[in-house]
Amino acid sequence: MSAADRNLAFERLVRPHFDRLYRLAWRLAGSKAEAEDLFQELLLKAYGLLDQLVSIDQPGPWLGRVMYNLFIDERRRFARRRLQLVAEGELPGDGLAAIAGSSDPVMDGQRRETIRRLDRALAMLSTDHRVVVLLHDTEGYKLEEIQELTGTPLGTVKSRLHRARAQLREILEKDGTLC
């Protein structure tokens, strides 16, 4: 296969999944810069595994698992990341940048404040808990999909989801977001 044919085959396999993979990268990494790096690294990795990729029935879930494993590998490499977690809300590309304005500046302000508090609360969760609750409650992944993606037993996924919601509830009640 020529290089051009190889590149074309690769693009046909991966491009249909770009939006979902980008969203996954963002939810895993929590900041735009890191999400873009993770997305890029996935494509590099997948390109090297093209011979394997072409024989896979469902490339989407496979690509998601590869991305998750890259994320975990990178997280293990830097076990301590508190600075990044604390600072991410101040870095470019945080969730607040995605809020579309409305015609009601008061509502916009309230929503921004709510999301700012949710950012802070999510940053206080462990990565395992944050990822599960964001994938399930924000991205709409089923528990079984999270189980497959993360390679975590279903019971553990359920307990992490339950614990994550409980922790968020406690934090958001304490700061007045939930009354």
Next chain:
Amino acid sequence: MHDDNHNTAHGDQDDARIQALLKDYPMPQAAAGFYDQALARATVKGARRERNRWLLSGFGGAIAAGLALWLLSSTLLHTPGMQSAGDTVSASIPGITMTLEEPRTVNLVFASATALDAVTLTVTLPAGVELAGFPGQSEVSWETSLTAGRNLLPLRLVALTPVGGELLARLEHENRDRLFRLRLNIS
């Protein structure tokens, strides 16, 4: 969307409030052209990587830069004995090379002997280099905490002119400060 039914009756109402918040938790869309650029890099670099497998491993160029910086910077900050910025300029400044107008993530890794709260971190950029998402700003400052051990700060930089210069990262805590320098070369 969800067909899971594992909530306890006791937590259902509270969970619904949390889920309502999370359902609307925003996320920026990918920048226009990002997918095409990422795909082009993957095919070009992927092909090169195939040819030079022995050269590459790990999490890519950005992390490699971070590791290099850590090797150089991890010995510089040993709190609580932080010294003044003026006393700590190293004669040997680490450096990286960036490509003009091509964003690159540089991971700064700060090592601290103890956990510290209320640390102010200020990043100052040379003229012609911007932090992605902060156009026109040459300095960004915020308060954060340091944990004992290594603390990672990823910075997404883009060079708009071929001049380059020094990136300064200053940590301040209780009237003490520490300055890190990174040479940015633009190709």
